[in-house]
Amino acid sequence: MLAYIAKIDVTNKVVIKDDQFEEISFEDLADELPDDTPRYVVLSYKLLHGDGRTSYPLVFIYYLPETSKPTNRMLYASTLQLFSKELHLSDPLMLSDKNDLSKQWLEDRLSKHSK
Numbered sequence: 001m002l003a004y005i006a007k008i009d010v011t012n013k014v015v016i017k018d019d020q021f022e023e024i025s026f027e028d029l030a031d032e033l034p035d036d037t038p039r040y041v042v043l044s045y046k047l048l049h050g051d052g053r054t055s056y057p058l059v060f061i062y063y064l065p066e067t068s069k070p071t072n073r074m075l076y077a078s079t080l081q082l083f084s085k086e087l088h089l090s091d092p093l094m095l096s097d098k099n100d101l102s103k104q105w106l107e108d109r110l111s112k113h114s115k
Helices: 026-032 070-086 103-113
Strands: 002-009 014-021 039-044 058-063 093-095
Touching: 002 026, 002 070, 014 026, 039 070, 058 070, 093 103
Parallel strands: 058 093
Antiparallel strands: 002 014, 002 039, 039 058
């Protein structure tokens, strides 16, 4: 899957690219996320449907670890809607523990969003 990770440059108060991957596994993506700082993650994910169709949704994940500083939590929360709107993304999937990130975690949430 493709992944784009964005962070907020606290000094300049702008969202910038943190990293980008042409092909990355869920495990490797989780390893790329910091332990205590939020990130915005956009994935292009190959989703196989029960009826045989294949789609490639853009998935927006708002990674907000519980150990984040309150100032970072507020900064990322205040920028979340604008980031989503500017990139024409759907509502974010919330992720608080990077170790939860897996194919099953994502597909469970995608199936709930599509209902």
